[in-house]
Amino acid sequence: MERNPMRRQLAIMRQSLFDQGYLDEQFIQLEELQDDANPNFVEEVVILYYRDSARIILNLEQALERKPFDFNKLDGLMHQFKGSSSSIGAKKVKAECTLFREYCKSGNGEGCTRAFQQLKREYATLKRKLEAYFQLARQAGPAETACCRKE
Amino acid sequence: MNSSSGKGSMSAASSSAAWKAGDVVPDQFPAGLRVLVVDDDPTCLMILEKMLRTCLYEVTKCNRAETALSLLRENKNGFDIVISDVHMPDMDGFKLLEHIGLEMDLPVIMMSADDGKHVVMKGVTHGACDYLIKPVRIEALKNIWQHVVRKRKNEWKDFEQSGSVEEGDRQPKQSEEADYSSSANEGNWKSSKKRKDDDDEAEERDDTSTLKKPRVVWSVELHQQFVAAVNQLGIDKAVPKKILELMNVPGLTRENVASHLQKYRLYLRRLSGVSQHQSNLNNSFMSPQEATFGPLSPLNGLDLQTLAATGQLPAPSLATLQAAGLGRSTAKSGIAMPLVDQRNIFSFENPKLRFGEGQQQHMNNNKQLNLLHGIPTTMEPKQLASLHHSAQSIGNINMHVTSHGVQGSQNNSLLIQMAQPQPRGQILNDSTGSHAPRLPSTLGQPILSNGIAANVSTRNGIPENIRGPGYNPVSQTSSLLNFPMNHTSELPGNSFPLGTTPGISSLTSKGAFQEDINSDVKGSGGFMPSYDIFNDLNQHKPQNWELQNVGMTFDASQHSNSLQGNLDLAQSILVQQGFSSGQMNGQNRSAAVVSKAMFSAGDCTEQGNAQNVNHHLNNLLVDNTIRIKSERVADAGPANLFPDHFGQEDLMSALLKQQDGIAPAENEFDFDGYSMDNIPV
Numbered sequence: 032m033e034r035n036p037m038r039r040q041l042a043i044m045r046q047s048l049f050d051q052g053y054l055d056e057q058f059i060q061l062e063e064l065q066d067d068a069n070p071n072f073v074e075e076v077v078i079l080y081y082r083d084s085a086r087i088i089l090n091l092e093q094a095l096e097r098k099p100f101d102f103n104k105l106d107g108l109m110h111q112f113k114g115s116s117s118s119i120g121a122k123k124v125k126a127e128c129t130l131f132r133e134y135c136k137s138g139n140g141e142g143c144t145r146a147f148q149q150l151k152r153e154y155a156t157l158k159r160k161l162e163a164y165f166q167l168a169r170q171a172g173p174a175e176t177a178c179c180r181k182e
Numbered sequence: 183m184n185s186s187s188g189k190g191s192m193s194a195a196s197s198s199a200a201w202k203a204g205d206v207v208p209d210q211f212p213a214g215l216r217v218l219v220v221d222d223d224p225t226c227l228m229i230l231e232k233m234l235r236t237c238l239y240e241v242t243k244c245n246r247a248e249t250a251l252s253l254l255r256e257n258k259n260g261f262d263i264v265i266s267d268v269h270m271p272d273m274d275g276f277k278l279l280e281h282i283g284l285e286m287d288l289p290v291i292m293m294s295a296d297d298g299k300h301v302v303m304k305g306v307t308h309g310a311c312d313y314l315i316k317p318v319r320i321e322a323l324k325n326i327w328q329h330v331v332r333k334r335k336n337e338w339k340d341f342e343q344s345g346s347v348e349e350g351d352r353q354p355k356q357s358e359e360a361d362y363s364s365s366a367n368e369g370n371w372k373s374s375k376k377r378k379d380d381d382d383e384a385e386e387r388d389d390t391s392t393l394k395k396p397r398v399v400w401s402v403e404l405h406q407q408f409v410a411a412v413n414q415l416g417i418d419k420a421v422p423k424k425i426l427e428l429m430n431v432p433g434l435t436r437e438n439v440a441s442h443l444q445k446y447r448l449y450l451r452r453l454s455g456v457s458q459h460q461s462n463l464n465n466s467f468m469s470p471q472e473a474t475f476g477p478l479s480p481l482n483g484l485d486l487q488t489l490a491a492t493g494q495l496p497a498p499s500l501a502t503l504q505a506a507g508l509g510r511s512t513a514k515s516g517i518a519m520p521l522v523d524q525r526n527i528f529s530f531e532n533p534k535l536r537f538g539e540g541q542q543q544h545m546n547n548n549k550q551l552n553l554l555h556g557i558p559t560t561m562e563p564k565q566l567a568s569l570h571h572s573a574q575s576i577g578n579i580n581m582h583v584t585s586h587g588v589q590g591s592q593n594n595s596l597l598i599q600m601a602q603p604q605p606r607g608q609i610l611n612d613s614t615g616s617h618a619p620r621l622p623s624t625l626g627q628p629i630l631s632n633g634i635a636a637n638v639s640t641r642n643g644i645p646e647n648i649r650g651p652g653y654n655p656v657s658q659t660s661s662l663l664n665f666p667m668n669h670t671s672e673l674p675g676n677s678f679p680l681g682t683t684p685g686i687s688s689l690t691s692k693g694a695f696q697e698d699i700n701s702d703v704k705g706s707g708g709f710m711p712s713y714d715i716f717n718d719l720n721q722h723k724p725q726n727w728e729l730q731n732v733g734m735t736f737d738a739s740q741h742s743n744s745l746q747g748n749l750d751l752a753q754s755i756l757v758q759q760g761f762s763s764g765q766m767n768g769q770n771r772s773a774a775v776v777s778k779a780m781f782s783a784g785d786c787t788e789q790g791n792a793q794n795v796n797h798h799l800n801n802l803l804v805d806n807t808i809r810i811k812s813e814r815v816a817d818a819g820p821a822n823l824f825p826d827h828f829g830q831e832d833l834m835s836a837l838l839k840q841q842d843g844i845a846p847a848e849n850e851f852d853f854d855g856y857s858m859d860n861i862p863v
Contacts, residue, residue, distance in 0.1 A: 057317045064232045064320070072232060080225040110269060111223065114295035117317045118226045 037171035044164055053157050058120030074165045080119045081158055087112045088151065095144060105143060106135040116154075123153045212327030213238035216260060220250040220278065221267040221293075226316065230265070233320040247273035254286050261288060262330045265314075265323075268294035268301060276308045283309045283445060289329040293318055308448060340435035400442055407431060408442060417450065 048054045058073075065072040091108050094101060113128035127150035134142035217239045221227045227243050234241040242261070244250045247270050254261060264282055268275035279290045292305040293314035305313040311329040314322050400408070411428035412420040422440035429439070 057319075060233075060317070060319055061229065064229070064236060066236075069232065076225060076228055079228055083224050107269070110295060114267075114269075114316050115223050115225045117295055118223070118229055120317070 035171060037167065041164070041167050041171045044167060048160060048164065052122050053160060054120045055122040055125075056120065057117060061119065074168075077119055077161050077165070080115055080121075084112055084115050084154070087115070088154070091147060095147060100138075100140045100143060102135045102138055102140075102143075106132055109135065121154075121157055124150065124157055127153050210238075212330075215239045215327050215330060216262045217241050217265060217326070218250060218253065218261045218263070219243045219265045220247055220270070220275075221245065222270045222272075223267065226267070226318075230318060230323075233318070233323050236320060237324050239323075246270070247275070247278040250278065251281055254282060254288070258286055261286075263289045263291065263326060265291045265293060265326070268292055268296060268305070276304055279305075279308045279310055280445075280448065287333075289333050291326060291329065307451075309445060336437055336441075340437045404429075404431065404434075405442075408439070408446070412443070412446070417447075 049058075061073045061076055069075070087108055091105065091112070094105050094108060109128050109131050113125055113132070116124040116128060127146060131143055131146040131150060134140075134146055215237075217234050219227065219230050219234065219241060221230065221243075222245050224245065227245060231241050231243045242253065244253060247266070250264070250266070251273075254264070266275045266278055270278075275292055275294075279292060282288050282290050289311040290309070291312040291314060292310040293316055294301060295316040297315040302313050311333070312326070407429045408425060411425040414428060415421075415424055420443065422436045422443055425443065426434060426436050426439045
């Protein structure tokens, strides 16, 4: 167990992210890539993800404002978003992406709109949680990386 | 082994980083494997790069397929393997795959979040050596080196099998039969090749002893023979062994033929759905298309030179042709046409198959049929007919070939072939500036590129030379639609310059304005993909197919292109915005604060409608900027991790825009509309 209470808290926080299904194994892949050369790799990737995906979200919103829906376009956008989200291990977000795409494929416009709203919620929730996580990681000790390996 | 000194040294240098072909693999292998990874998603790209670096590979990343292609073309031997995403805004991943397979013959791994069987199958049929499902795990990347080894082993095996015979046969063959390069043209040919850093052909041909990169170079002539053999056997019955026997090319192995056949089949498959459009395009062929013929002049010059060099073309004919054909060309005649083989009249059966009824139409119109008389029996009258009737045999043939198969060296060889045996007089007469000149450049490009090095990027040199006249495509894409011939003739210009010309990439990557990007992307991005494919493929596809594809591509990708273009632009802006605001100051704080406020607001009303949240935020943000600032500054603390870097402004502005009804600008950061006074725009 961590000596540092903050580290302990960090470990707990991290574990709950997995337990509650916010993150999946891909996140661990990122953590494993983190090393001395890139001590903040995971955080950097997540930051990059949120920056880049914001744009896709915006495009999705714009596309959803145009009636009738261009399902192909929506699907394409969501495909992008899904790929991005899955690469950081955003499990719930990814699930919402899949659902959205299902609605696109069946031409269910209302389903798309609903799924998108849900997706944005999950997206924002994860962001908040990861923000808190990284914030704690920094506070817990800059020497240690944000990645918290089981000890 | 002549002229191999330069090549040899080049090959040595280029292969220094790569493991030596053959059985011996450096101990540190696969460390140092040179990987090029292409993905428009920056997150994935960053992760992949890190993963590959962890595998001790040398990684080069790029986010655009065009960039990747030009990187590959400029540095043929600079990479061992390519990993590419399937869905990219500027070019379909499969198109890139085909390009790479034809031009550089590198192993390509496709990847996508899409794991549908259909897509994976597409990867297989397009020649990908592997297909990874995103998210990619590092374990999957650890073994990609096997594809490099496998490919090299196959190539080496081919080489070794035919090793001793090759050199001896090759030399005399080169000088005597001019199959690969006549002595007269050898200098030019090699110099043109030297223009490119690529020296694959030289390695294969001249440096059999080194065999650093044992890739078979499918010259135009070689490909002609290949297609002739395939046609003779019938495409369905063409098996590599028989093709090899028919071709009777010393030094060529069954494996070479097999892999080339695989690629060839891919293209034929793509062509098969085009025939109905031929008639449309063929009609347009008849229309005068002077503009497109401009770039073709160099080819005429080349043809003439070759013909002259080989003594096949009577002096008067040569002079006339030159006068007409070279009128517009810019000394492209310097480009050797070693591929021209007067003796190997390429069979036009293949094109004929492709053209179907379209050809029929033009048959009647073709006044150049008389030219056909002088053409070897392999030449199909129908095909000639389909050529521009006003053009001479060369013109017609060139056009025909160009339109149908600029893409393939096969066409080029056809052109060359046709040019040679044709009655000189006729060729000369009709090679008006309007027609003949056009062809050369078009032909020149594909021929040179395809012939000289199907796998080599000699193309780079050619387009550059012809860039002047042939560069029009990008700007003329719209006009191209109206004139299939233009398309065709322009295609090579398009594809080549696009890949290799900085101009084009600058066009497409202009990040100044969204509109520009859109137009550029549409103009070039929309068209380029189809052009690129066409150029490289040995397709007899009529232009209408290209047109169609172009149209389809354009339409289909237009949105995505423009979208992506916008996205790219926006992203760059985003980054700048983010960074500029990243400079710690009051402005940054407020931005961060606002963002935080946004998300915090999102938190508390999470259960509620997102819209409400946005609305709430909007009110907060718009009306209470200052208030928010004061409220939040205290909370901001050191934890503004995301705001500093993220496009918090983006999200925020997006939400604001949404609420304010501000037209969602694809240029995302139009902060002017916001009351975020402190945010630097």
